[in-house]
Amino acid sequence: AQAIFVPDPARQREHHSAQTLFVLLRAMTPIQTLEKNLTEASSPAGGVAAYAAATKKRVAEQLNFCRHRFVATAQVSKEKVVAVASDRTVQVTAASAAGGAVVVGTGTAVAGLVVGSAVCAVLGFVPALFTFGLSIPLGALIGGGCGAAVGGAVGGTTGMAGAGAAGYGAYTKRDEIKTFLNLATAKVLGVVAATKSGVAARTKAAKDKAMSVHSACTLHVAAKVGLAKDSATKAAVATKAKTLELASDRSVQVSAASAVGGAAVVGTGGAATGFVTGGAIGAAVGFVPAIFTFGLSIPVFAAVGSGCGAAAGSVIGGVTGLVGGGATGYGVYTKREVIGSSVNDARSAVGSATKYVKDQAASSAVYVRARISGATGGTSEYGSDGSSN
Numbered sequence: 001a002q003a004i005f006v007p008d009p010a011r012q013r014e015h016h017s018a019q020t021l022f023v024l025l026r027a028m029t030p031i032q033t034l035e036k037n038l039t040e041a042s043s044p045a046g047g048v049a050a051y052a053a054a055t056k057k058r059v060a061e062q063l064n065f066c067r068h069r070f071v072a073t074a075q076v077s078k079e080k081v082v083a084v085a086s087d088r089t090v091q092v093t094a095a096s097a098a099g100g101a102v103v104v105g106t107g108t109a110v111a112g113l114v115v116g117s118a119v120c121a122v123l124g125f126v127p128a129l130f131t132f133g134l135s136i137p138l139g140a141l142i143g144g145g146c147g148a149a150v151g152g153a154v155g156g157t158t159g160m161a162g163a164g165a166a167g168y169g170a171y172t173k174r175d176e177i178k179t180f181l182n183l184a185t186a187k188v189l190g191v192v193a194a195t196k197s198g199v200a201a202r203t204k205a206a207k208d209k210a211m212s213v214h215s216a217c218t219l220h221v222a223a224k225v226g227l228a229k230d231s232a233t234k235a236a237v238a239t240k241a242k243t244l245e246l247a248s249d250r251s252v253q254v255s256a257a258s259a260v261g262g263a264a265v266v267g268t269g270g271a272a273t274g275f276v277t278g279g280a281i282g283a284a285v286g287f288v289p290a291i292f293t294f295g296l297s298i299p300v301f302a303a304v305g306s307g308c309g310a311a312a313g314s315v316i317g318g319v320t321g322l323v324g325g326g327a328t329g330y331g332v333y334t335k336r337e338v339i340g341s342s343v344n345d346a347r348s349a350v351g352s353a354t355k356y357v358k359d360q361a362a363s364s365a366v367y368v369r370a371r372i373s374g375a376t377g378g379t380s381e382y383g384s385d386g387s388s389n
Contacts, residue, residue, distance in 0.1 A: 092171040093164050100163020101156040108155025109148045116147020255330040262325015263318045270317020271310045278309020 120143020124135040131138075170177065282305020286298035293300075332339065 089168065089171050093168040096167025097160040097164030100159035100161075100166075102159070104159025104162075105152045105156030108158075109152035112147030112149070112151020112155075113144045114147070116143035116145070116150075117141075119143055119147075251330060251333050254333040255326045258329020258332075259322045259326030262321035262323075262328070264321070266321025266324070267314045267318030269313075270320070271314035273317075274309030274311070274313020275306045276309070278312070279303075279306035281305050281309070 117140040120139035121136055123143075124137075124139030127135045279302045283298050283302035285305070286301030289297045
């Protein structure tokens with residue numbers, strides 16, 4: 001793993017303080033020597049010039065030393081800055097912090113803008129009477145700006161700290177995270193494979209069981225269908241024979257014809273009666289609102305009553321004629337022999353009565369002629385038996 005360089009600010013301050021003190025001490029040494037020499041030899045001019053030259057040389061050496069130290073320190077700082085800037089961890093942390101600051105800071109800035117505008121607009125209502133209403137938009141503008149600034153600062157700081165910490169932690173723990181993800185993926189794949197195998201086995205077992213059940217059900221259903229088919233065939237044959245028997249039965253034919261005829265005749269009569277009766281009732285009812293409808297309710301109610309009466313009369317008459325005609329036809333046809341014998345007996349009785357009346361009339365005519373002939377003394381042109389002489 002790559003070593004991470006994290007500079008310590010306290011140690012850097014101590015290092016720079018020590019270097020500064022060392023430089024000052026090295027610079028003060030020539031000055032102290034210069035004072036000592038000046039005190040010892042203040043009169044000779046040559047000694048002063050020599051000492052000044054020596055001091056200048058020493059100061060130049062010290063300045064050159066300080067310059068080299070500064071350049072070395074700057075070079076080391078540059079190398080450290082380049083190393084820190086080239087560190088992938090620092091780059092990821094900085095990018096995460098910048099992204100978090102932008103995202104969170106934008107959201108909180110918008111929220112602060114809205115909240116600050118609303119709050120300061122409400123506060124601007126207080127002096128609105130003295131500012132002619134200008135305090136409301138001015139307060140909203142100031143509150144929105146302050147809210148946006150505060151929200152952006154707070155959100156940016158929070159987002160930068162949180163996202164930077166998250167990015168640093170995720171990058172530094174990337175190997176552990178990758179290992180965990182690999183283990184989790186392998187475990188999930190193992191579970192999926194085991195589940196797939198179990199499902200496949202259970203599916204095969206269920207399929208085999210379903211096939212066996214299907215075969216058994218097919219055989220059972222085929223047997224039941226065969227029985228039902230035979231029963232249906234027998235029932236159809238019996239129904240057909242019964243239908244043909246009923247259709248061929250003369251009494252059924254006569255009853256059906258009589259029912260149809262009765263329904264037609266009685267239904268027609270009932271419809272006509274209902275039409276007339278309904279029209280009369282509707283017209284009578286239409287007299288009530290005739291004053292308000294200028295007499296139009298009478299024909300309208302008559303038409304409605306006629307229609308309803310015709311419909312009701314046709315239904316009632318049709319049903320009555322159907323039932324009565326069918327019953328009458330069936331009764332007449334089933335009692336036709338009794339009725340025929342009764343008619344024959346009545347005919348015979350009528351014939352006998354007619355012959356008897358005829359014979360009695362003939363006898364009465366002969367008797368009357370005989371009496372007339374006896375009273376006049378003449379001879380009748382008919383004999384005693386009524387025959388002509």
